[in-house]
Amino acid sequence: MSRWEGLEEFVAVAETGGFSAAARRLGLSASHVSRQVQRLEERMQTRLFHRSTRLVRLTEAGQAFFQHCRQLQDGFDEAFRSVLDLEQSPKGLLRITSSAVYGERYIVPLINELVAEHPQLQVEMELDNTPRDLVQEGYDIAIRLGRLTDTRLVAVRLAPRVMYVCATPDYLARHGTPTSLADLERHNCLLGISDSWLFQADGRELSQRVAGNWRCNSGLAVLDAALCGIGVCQLPDYYVLPHLHSGALVALLPDFQLHSQAHGVWALIPPRRNLSPKVRIVVERLRQRLAARPEYAEPGFA
Structure with missing residues (x-):
């Protein structure tokens, strides 16, 4: 028996709050879902759910296990998407936040070019100077200026800033x-x-x-x-x-004059999202075009 058997059913029950709802999501029978979760509990020698006629809820052990399973599932999903989308054009929703003035002058025109080239790409942009939590608010890319402070994010230096x-x-x-x-x-x-x-x-x-x-x-x-x-x-x-x-x-x-490598124009990406084609293509386009601006050939730019 595979160590992974029953994990998908377990996650579905935890997310939907019931065996019948999980079965409908997975396209399986409720009895099959219940049997898989029961076998998982037997292998782990611990109860993962409190069950009653009205309610199914996670035990303390089940809650801890669920958090790890979600991370594994996210990793599998990203792995599959990275392979399936490898040769595909960018498409789907892309959410970007950028500082207002720099975004209006330099980021928006380049994003508009990409949308014109790839009409399946849907863009939502927020232009303001308010710090954002990319993970919590669901942004794919943030354009930030100056010195970076958030080490949780993947950072790509797009251009200098003097x-x-x-x-x-x-x-x-x-x-x-x-x-x-x-x-x-x-x-x-x-x-x-x-x-x-x-x-x-x-x-x-x-x-x-x-x-x-x-x-x-x-x-x-x-x-x-x-x-x-x-x-x-x-x-x-x-x-x-x-x-x-x-x-x-x-x-x-x-x-x-301040022109160190630690300061610049940055694309910040939440962990794992840098694998998607739409994020890769957008960041690379911004990096190439911003770095090619003629003023960066002047003395003083780093």
């Missing part, structure tokens, strides 16, 4: 150009969600507290304030590069 400190030529003409981190104390620093800015020197990350008379939790609002000449800002490359190229903003403190 932080720029900058101000308008007019502001610098009126207030001078900072040449050291200490000089920032004499400048009106435009604050976002944090009172500290990140820098890099001699291969180490540095955190510098800054202050000013202006604060907003929107990067676009910080950018607008900087373009108005109100103060000095620190923002990621995708906000400021066009304005640096046009001369509307001037990059400051280049020797302290």
